[in-house]
């Protein structure tokens with residue numbers, strides 16, 4: 001047996017050991033005795049977590065293979081090298097294993113839900129409806145489909161672009177079960193689902209990347225030094241991300257620190273924290289000792305230590321799956337329907353003071369805001385250190401945009417937006433028409449292109465090259481075309497509110513995130529075309545941009561008027577379930593929301609006109625100076641005065657003089 005195969009067997013044993021021990025300690029191995037409910041049987045009790053573990057491990061390994069092929073190993077002018085091709089082919093097999101493990105998890109989940117032995121589930125009629133109608137069933141069906149798609153397409157992928165696409169698909173495949181698992185029924189389900197989703201996203205890159213790096217080292221693969229150095233740069237961020245998201249995940253389920261030591265759920269978390277700390281020490285040792293040795297061509301110590309690290313990671317994944325099967329400690333306060341839907345009690349009557357003080361932590365947008373602010377600041381600092389100039393106005397504009405984003409997603413506005421349509425509409429308008437203007441005036445792409453260093457090897461792709469590929473991609477050309485960007489900006493508002501989409505987005509946490517992101521992105525696309533500083537595939541002249549703005553804004557006013565004249569409540573079921581006892585009726589509040597949409601267009605229009613006038617003036621000024629410089633140079637060559645206008649005037653006088661004689 002090869003060393004890589006021996007490590008794989010040891011890894012499976014470590015993951016199973018972690019799972020079994022934590023299931024016994026946590027109580028997931030004991031039959032659930034609920035009076036009146038049948039038991040699903042011993043087979044399901046053990047086979048369901050094992051299938052789930054297989055699904056997690058197959059997912060992590062698939063992500064690792066595609067990460068190694070796409071980003072850790074160097075590519076050549078966009079084509080995958082020989083080892084990267086082999087890893088992409090291997091991802092076809094792990095993608096298939098992922099799909100099979102998800103299918104078996106689907107069957108065992110239904111057996112558990114119905115409390116029926118698995119043999120009866122397979123022969124019964126419920127499987128099809130569970131797979132297509134229950135949220136957990138749909139999530140697992142998606143994993144089966146996406147896993148199969150990876151299996152199919154990974155066989156033919158030969159470019160770094162194709163393997164990057166597959167990597168994105170693999171990361172997306174991790175999401176559906178994370179968003180519908182038992183985290184979605186936690187009291188603070190917003191925090192619970194977002195933190196588990198982020199946890200899985202980051203840890204799959206970290207664990208998958210490390211496992212595959214070990215395999216690459218054991219097989220004596222080429223460019224280990226490059227791959228290990230690139231992984232090490234990424235691993236520190238992943239380590240921090242896994243720790244933070246794990247802590248937020250724990251906070252969303254536990255109500256006190258004591259529960260860490262008094263509940264079996266808490267004890268498994270403590271075991272994970274210990275493993276996490278050990279992994280931190282190993283990571284530090286790699287940086288200090290083993291990585292310099294890899295650069296010096298001696299990978300032995302790195303491979304041995306990383307092998308042990310991989311085993312601890314897999315053991316922790318086993319613990320994690322048992323954790324997800326263990327019931328968190330019960331809440332000590334009763335939870336009403338509004339609490340279940342919102343993750344908090346319906347707030348007191350809305351007022352400016354409450355909007356300003358009742359803050360609500362939204363992890364997803366907090367992460368987005370930290371990334372936007374942090375990456376921009378890092379870019380500016382790098383330019384400054386190099387002695388390059390970056391206009392302060394752009395930094396201020398970007399900072400202001402991020403600040404407003406934080407206010408909208410973390411303050412009382414975020415707490416009241418799901419409760420009152422009028423607050424939601426104000427949030428929507430600012431998110432899609434104010435924040436984007438300030439963000440695009442920050443010229444983030446120009447900053448990134450200046451701050452990111454080109455790849456060390458010609459033909460290879462680092463972050464700068466990937467950004468250029470995305471900017472020049474056909475998709476980008478299409479969506480950033482003024483006509484397309486405007487169509488998306490206008491039609492999505494109508495499509496959201498005048499179809500069942502809005503009700504769906506309110507009820508699902510993922511839907512809510514997607515809706516908020518859509519407001520931000522569609523607005524950014526539109527205002528990039530209108531006032532963006534960054535280069536765009538199609539740039540309209542200033543007059544064209546103003547015209548486009550004036551044609552677009554009335555559509556929002558029409559939308560507002562349509563809302564104001566409606567006699568039915570959009571997503572009425574959602575608002576009824578909240579049972580708000582204060583303030584205007586849902587219909588009257590919706591009409592107020594319409595009024596906000598109707599009146600709002602003036603503010604962005606004014607900001608855009610000022611920005612455009614300023615840009616236009618600067619452009620004219622620059623063009624005049626350039627023309628003067630060119631004329632000066634020409635005049636100097638022909639022996640003129642060096643002042644273009646003066647020379648022209650002298651020539652005119654000379655002509656008059658000649659005419660006079």
Ligand code: HEM
Pocket residue numbers: 052056181182183196199200203207242243244245246247249250269272273275276279312313314316317320321323324325
């Ligand atoms: C500070 C350290 C960590 C904490 C506090 C933590 C906490 C958590 C919590 C609370 C969950 C949700 C479980 C549930 O659904 O009830 C979770 C899920 C998970 N954790 Fe961690 N974790 C930590 C580190 C790690 C590490 C180091 C790994 C792997 C190397 C890991 C792997 C996972 C996996 C795979 C899941 C998803 C399990 C599933 O639903 O299938 N965690 N973690």
